[in-house]
Amino acid sequence: MKTTAPLSRRALLRAGGGAALLLMVDGCGYYAEGSGEAYAPWKFPDGETRPEWLAVRAALLAASPHNTQPWLFSVSPQAVDVFAALERNLGPMDSLRRELHIGLGCAVENLVRAARANGREATVAWMPEPADATHVARVTLQPAAPRQDPLYDALARRHTHRGVYVNGPLPAGVEQQLQVLVDEPDVRLFLLTSSGDMERFRTETVRATRAIVEDTEMHDAGDAWVRYFKEELERNRDGATIDATGLDWTTRSASKLLARPDPKTSGQYWIQGTEARQLTGSAFGILATRERNDRIQQMRGGRVYQRLHLYATSVGLSMQPLCQLPERQDREEQLGLASDFGHVLGELTGPGWGVQMAFRMGVSWDEPLLSPRRPLEWVTR
Numbered sequence: 061m062k063t064t065a066p067l068s069r070r071a072l073l074r075a076g077g078g079a080a081l082l083l084m085v086d087g088c089g090y091y092a093e094g095s096g097e098a099y100a101p102w103k104f105p106d107g108e109t110r111p112e113w114l115a116v117r118a119a120l121l122a123a124s125p126h127n128t129q130p131w132l133f134s135v136s137p138q139a140v141d142v143f144a145a146l147e148r149n150l151g152p153m154d155s156l157r158r159e160l161h162i163g164l165g166c167a168v169e170n171l172v173r174a175a176r177a178n179g180r181e182a183t184v185a186w187m188p189e190p191a192d193a194t195h196v197a198r199v200t201l202q203p204a205a206p207r208q209d210p211l212y213d214a215l216a217r218r219h220t221h222r223g224v225y226v227n228g229p230l231p232a233g234v235e236q237q238l239q240v241l242v243d244e245p246d247v248r249l250f251l252l253t254s255s256g257d258m259e260r261f262r263t264e265t266v267r268a269t270r271a272i273v274e275d276t277e278m279h280d281a282g283d284a285w286v287r288y289f290k291e292e293l294e295r296n297r298d299g300a301t302i303d304a305t306g307l308d309w310t311t312r313s314a315s316k317l318l319a320r321p322d323p324k325t326s327g328q329y330w331i332q333g334t335e336a337r338q339l340t341g342s343a344f345g346i347l348a349t350r351e352r353n354d355r356i357q358q359m360r361g362g363r364v365y366q367r368l369h370l371y372a373t374s375v376g377l378s379m380q381p382l383c384q385l386p387e388r389q390d391r392e393e394q395l396g397l398a399s400d401f402g403h404v405l406g407e408l409t410g411p412g413w414g415v416q417m418a419f420r421m422g423v424s425w426d427e428p429l430l431s432p433r434r435p436l437e438w439v440t441r
């Protein structure tokens with residue numbers, strides 16, 4: 061329904077909140093959470109029964125940096141080939157394209173789990189064509205008995221949760237189970253659960269967030285992937301959204317009605333959100349590999365991240381990546397700066413490991429909201 065009077069968005073907000081008011085301004089670009097074509101892929105499996113297509117539908121529900129979804133798939137009943145869509149990179153926010161490859165690893169994990177749950181053994185060959193760096197994996201499919209898998213069952217319920225978590229210990233047994241799931245070569249999980257380690261991680265993550273915000277090029281590159289309005293959300297079906305910020309309903313609704321904030325203001329919101337909500341929880345995790353800049357190890361790290369998040373979902377725990385520290389480490393390497401955040405990460409893991417991702421885990425007070433996804437037709441060739 062369109063407004064009949066020429067009210068400004070700010071005037072409407074001043075006039076009071078409430079659902080009726082928001083319905084009135086639908087024509088301004090306000091969008092309801094999780095509804096519309098941008099969220100349709102979450103209706104998984106949506107009647108699909110062919111194993112190879114189920115596998116690809118599962119893959120596109122994977123986590124990716126800033127929801128860039130940097131993937132393309134070529135599908136046949138015998139194999140799914142996975143390609144990097146390198147143009148969907150975060151620029152200076154992912155200076156070394158490291159996170160892009162982690163996201164591809166996340167997609168491969170979902171793909172493999174879905175194939176195995178639906179009657180196909182799935183074998184991954186990384187970088188099958190040395191001459192084509194964009195051809196990142198071939199997943200060969202062979203008929204096999206379907207596997208029962210609680211992580212597969214959690215696939216369409218896994219969402220990044222950026223709200224407040226309870227500050228208490230992890231439930232008994234979770235830490236051991238996480239370590240069992242880290243079974244890719246060269247990948248290791250460092251779980252920070254002591255108050256000293258957790259406080260260090262919090263302090264350094266806030267410091268890294270501030271460093272990113274102060275680095276205009278880096279912050280702007282990330283900000284370009286934030287979708288504020290209905291039109292840009294539906295046109296792109298990607299990116300970070302207001303609904304996925306972890307903010308309360310009133311603040312989210314207000315943000316959708318206001319103009320796009322300038323980069324300085326959005327940077328302040330990010331710092332405030334990090335300090336106020338996003339450092340709560342039971343534990344911080346750091347996923348590291350032997351060679352930080354090795355593409356295959358990055359993708360293996362991505363497989364493990366996705367697996368841990370699926371496991372957390374299956375046992376009712378929430379997760380959120382918090383990658384400001386490794387993002388800043390990349391930027392230091394790109395610009396040839398002295399190692400500040402890289403040094404901090406080295407102290408947290410000890411020598412011989414390169415950090416790929418950091419995250420928090422815990423019990424949240426509410427359910428996370430969905431992020432948009434590009435449809436199958438846009439990501440297959």
Ligand SMILES: Cc1cc2nc3c(=O)[nH]c(=O)nc-3n(C[C@H](O)[C@H](O)[C@H](O)COP(=O)(O)O)c2cc1C
Nearest residue numbers: 123124125126127159162163219220381382383431
């Ligand atoms: C390599 C990588 C880095 C990420 N870094 C962050 C981060 O620093 N902060 C954050 O809130 N989410 C981060 N995410 C989560 C993505 O933003 C999220 O997966 C994406 O928006 C899609 O949402 P979904 O996970 O709910 O499906 C990261 C994801 C990946 C794969």
